[in-house]
Amino acid sequence: MTTAIIADDEDLPRKELRRMLAEIWPELVILAECEHGADALEAIHQHAPDIAFLDIRMPGMSGLDVAHAIKGRCHAVFTTAYDSHALDAFAAGAVDYLLKPVSASRLKEAVARLKERFASKQVAPDVSQLMLELDKRLRAPAAERIRWISASVGDTIKMFPVEKILFFSSDEKYTRVVSTDDEAHVRKPLKEIVDGLDPESFWQIHRSIVVRADAIAKAHRDEMGKYTVELRGCSERLKVSQAYAWRFKPM
Structure with missing residues (x-):
């Protein structure tokens, strides 16, 4: 059984992602939906999911902060409204991202990559350095x-x-x-x-x-x-x- 949590401070994108995942990956079990990064971190500690779908920018603790804190305890997929200039930080492919509004075709690609990682028993990477780089890119020039x-x-x-x-x-x-x-x-x-x-x-x-x-x-x-x-x-x-x-x- 593969499990996940979804964290997004906006209600509609969070529920839409859950709906799309239910269609594309019906075997995936969503253990929790979280409105804030602190709730997501608590849910990860409590449920130990295989995947965390994290909105990059949430009030208080962002998805980047959660990624720092979990240190590779689960695979992270980021959802973001930011354009490609910031998303170049994902070029290495260690972490996936979904650009909002999330399209079904792009979600299918992310799901396929996740399934490959689980099939080959890849350990979730510690992406702290990547998150630092992404945080810098998202700040003001x-x-x-x-x-x-x-x-x-x-x-x-x-x-x-x-x-x-x-x-x-x-x-x-x-x-x-x-x-x-x-x-x-x-x-x-x-x-x-x-x-x-x-x-x-x-x-x-x-x-x-x-x-x-x-x-x-x-x-x-x-x-x-x-x-x-x-x-x-x-x-x-x-x-x-x-x-x-x-x-x-x-x-």
């Missing part, structure tokens, strides 16, 4: 990256140069911006800010926290294996979620 963050505080506009920002953290309504000597809140969602940052300079360590990489002084691991991060020039300790703990594994 250097010319379009954010240079400044402006925040309104009463009648004052505070200006934060990106190179002085220590971390961003978000709640449902605001994103908190903390620099070496000040902080403020902006209404722009963290996801939109992240897409405009240099992925080499800023690391997501939690669905609601992004830190400047060169500001990290130490990562602490407790007896449960959970990490917190200590930044230079900041007294706060920031939580690292399971999906991003791979960044702090000893070399």
Whole structure:
């Protein structure tokens, strides 16, 4: 029996993919449908599926983040609305992708490749490096990256140069911006800010926290294996979620 989960934050594409899979691969058992990356990661831990169909961009934890976290525990197939310039990262063929809206012919090709891998007992590859490359390609080009963050505080506009920002953290309504000597809140969602940052300079360590990489002084691991991060020039300790703990594994 071959099993899978489907993760997509949009209801219609998720249900349409399930319907198409039922027609093309009726023997495939769908163990869970997930709306968020965190739910997908939990479902993979709970059900240990053979395949994870992951939307590349979901709020909070993306499909790329889930792929980092599972480290080859199951075969990944990505669904995406992005065009081919980003999808060149898949050229090696270790991971398959489906361009939205998913066509039946393209899904049949992906299913055939998956069946071949299972027939030859290929182990699911660890695609961490590929995911890093794809994440870079999906971010804004250097010319379009954010240079400044402006925040309104009463009648004052505070200006934060990106190179002085220590971390961003978000709640449902605001994103908190903390620099070496000040902080403020902006209404722009963290996801939109992240897409405009240099992925080499800023690391997501939690669905609601992004830190400047060169500001990290130490990562602490407790007896449960959970990490917190200590930044230079900041007294706060920031939580690292399971999906991003791979960044702090000893070399």
